[in-house]
Amino acid sequence: MNERKSGILLHITSLPSPYGIGDLGPWAFRFADFLAEGRQHFWQVLPLNPTNRACGNSPYSSTSVFAANTYLISPEFLVTDGFLSEKDISAGVSVDGKSCDYDGAVAHKGKLFIRAHKNFKKKNVLKGEYEKFCCDNAEWLDDYALFQTLRKQFDGKPWNSWPEKLKNRDKKALDSVRSESEDEMVKVKFLQFLFYRQWFALKDYCNGKGIRIIGDLPIYVNYDSSDVWTHPDIFKLDNEKNPTHVAGVPPDYFSKTGQLWGNPVYRWDVLKNSGFNWWVQRMKYRFMCFDALRIDHFRGLVSYWEIPAGEETAVNGKWANVPAMEFFDTMRASFNPFPIIAEDLGHITPDVTEVLRHFGFPGMKVLLFAFNENHPMHPYLPHTYTNNWVVYTGTHDNNTVRGWFEKEASDETKERVFRYFGRKLKPNEVSLEFIRLAMLSVANTCIFPLQDVLGLGEEARMNIPSTPAGNWRWRFIADQLTGQVAQKLREMTETYGRA
Numbered sequence: 001m002n003e004r005k006s007g008i009l010l011h012i013t014s015l016p017s018p019y020g021i022g023d024l025g026p027w028a029f030r031f032a033d034f035l036a037e038g039r040q041h042f043w044q045v046l047p048l049n050p051t052n053r054a055c056g057n058s059p060y061s062s063t064s065v066f067a068a069n070t071y072l073i074s075p076e077f078l079v080t081d082g083f084l085s086e087k088d089i090s091a092g093v094s095v096d097g098k099s100c101d102y103d104g105a106v107a108h109k110g111k112l113f114i115r116a117h118k119n120f121k122k123k124n125v126l127k128g129e130y131e132k133f134c135c136d137n138a139e140w141l142d143d144y145a146l147f148q149t150l151r152k153q154f155d156g157k158p159w160n161s162w163p164e165k166l167k168n169r170d171k172k173a174l175d176s177v178r179s180e181s182e183d184e185m186v187k188v189k190f191l192q193f194l195f196y197r198q199w200f201a202l203k204d205y206c207n208g209k210g211i212r213i214i215g216d217l218p219i220y221v222n223y224d225s226s227d228v229w230t231h232p233d234i235f236k237l238d239n240e241k242n243p244t245h246v247a248g249v250p251p252d253y254f255s256k257t258g259q260l261w262g263n264p265v266y267r268w269d270v271l272k273n274s275g276f277n278w279w280v281q282r283m284k285y286r287f288m289c290f291d292a293l294r295i296d297h298f299r300g301l302v303s304y305w306e307i308p309a310g311e312e313t314a315v316n317g318k319w320a321n322v323p324a325m326e327f328f329d330t331m332r333a334s335f336n337p338f339p340i341i342a343e344d345l346g347h348i349t350p351d352v353t354e355v356l357r358h359f360g361f362p363g364m365k366v367l368l369f370a371f372n373e374n375h376p377m378h379p380y381l382p383h384t385y386t387n388n389w390v391v392y393t394g395t396h397d398n399n400t401v402r403g404w405f406e407k408e409a410s411d412e413t414k415e416r417v418f419r420y421f422g423r424k425l426k427p428n429e430v431s432l433e434f435i436r437l438a439m440l441s442v443a444n445t446c447i448f449p450l451q452d453v454l455g456l457g458e459e460a461r462m463n464i465p466s467t468p469a470g471n472w473r474w475r476f477i478a479d480q481l482t483g484q485v486a487q488k489l490r491e492m493t494e495t496y497g498r499a
Contacts, residue, residue, distance in 0.1 A: 007041055012046075034486055039498075053103070073113075081197075098475055117187045140226075220247050233267070243264040243265075245307060246260070249314060250305050280334050302352045305320075328359050363388075391441055396449070407458050427457075
């Protein structure tokens with residue numbers, strides 16, 4: 001991250017595909033070609049972990065930090081590998097192409113996966129590669145397969161409502177499930193194998209073109225997850241394995257009651273005594289999948305806001321410390337290099353700043369936040385930057401630049417924008433000019449959502465925080481990714497020394 005480079009933020013679900021949501025199929029490789037044509041060095045994606053309808057299909061809410069979202073598997077490449085026929089995949093999911101149809105993808109691909117699993121058992125296609133995958137990933141895969149099997153058996157009910165012996169992981173009870181449900185567990189593992197096989201093929205293709213993939217790591221995990229069920233000792237739970245404290249952020253300018261996320265918080269004393277083993281294991285698998293990682297809510301790895309379970313708001317929480325220096329010393333000793341981006345947005349205290357300074361981790365600057373107040377030395381204005389930053393026009397949680405300009409920016413804010421750029425900007429110019437501003441800054445790395453590269457408005461927004469439905473649905477359509485767009489991106493990248 002210490003060279004002058006740029007890249008694009010685009011989640012896999014936002015790719016074109018005839019199967020309801022974007023996936024790891026042909027268009028993922030075409031997008032890599034587009035990045036190379038535009039002389040981009042990074043492709044940043046959102047978390048690839050399993051999602052579910054109950055949580056709005058959010059990639060930040062998952063049943064496992066190790067497992068992958070198998071609905072991102074490409075049916076086309078299952079044909080290539082011999083698990084399906086062309087006839088099997090001939091009927092796609094009927095959608096408008098501009099938004100994700102998660103329900104359609106789950107229903108349609110679910111049927112294809114059943115067929116692929118049967119063919120796998122019948123033909124033994126890639127059996128040796130599958131067995132090696134299971135062996136290499138056994139430390140998380142076996143428990144995840146068991147967890148998913150039990151979730152299906154109990155109609156999706158959370159693990160704390162299962163019979164006591166299964167809830168508490170009684171060995172005999174689990175062995176009985178393994179014996180009785182072997183085929184279902186193999187199917188879970190088989191689909192994970194398919195995803196990772198396709199993912200590493202895409203990663204190798206990108207790396208071969210000089211493109212590095214940046215992943216995204218939420219620091220907290222869902223209570224109803226394989227991780228908490230398997231490792232209850234590292235979370236603050238009571239004797240009945242219910243959370244005693246949960247995560248969130250305190251009241252601030254944006255919310256008088258703070259934000260109550262509800263994830264169980266870590267027992268950092270237990271993690272420290274184990275040499276942070278669970279985190280080392282987690283990072284090991286993430287760095288296998290990605291060339292760098294953005295750590296979401298980085299400040300929670302320095303100090304975090306914990307709220308007693310049962311509270312209705314985040315008001316009555318308190319700050320708790322993390323052994324941050326020991327934690328990051330362990331990470332740096334375990335991974336060389338340790339390429340991360342610290343998501344340090346919002347209210348950052350001196351302890352977080354000191355950790356960033358001490359370890360030299362790059363933080364984030366978001367241009368959309370630079371003009372909302374009359375402050376000529378605002379820390380998000382490019383003339384205040386030093387090299388060790390990653391500057392974004394916006395993130396997945398923001399409106400697009402054009403959407404912000406047209407729908408959110410006040411007249412006073414627009415005047416500050418015009419004064420900074422030295423001229424008035426039209427709505428159809430503002431996205432490209434924000435990209436130019438990021439490009440010409442001294443920040444080593446700049447990243448742009450594809451929506452901004454395409455100059456799209458509010459209709460292309462990916463997520464509105466704290467809204468439970470209607471998010472994570474935007475997709476681009478094939479006609480939008482033209483050679484002209486790539487050429488414009490290439491010229492700007494070359495002009496500002498980022499090619």
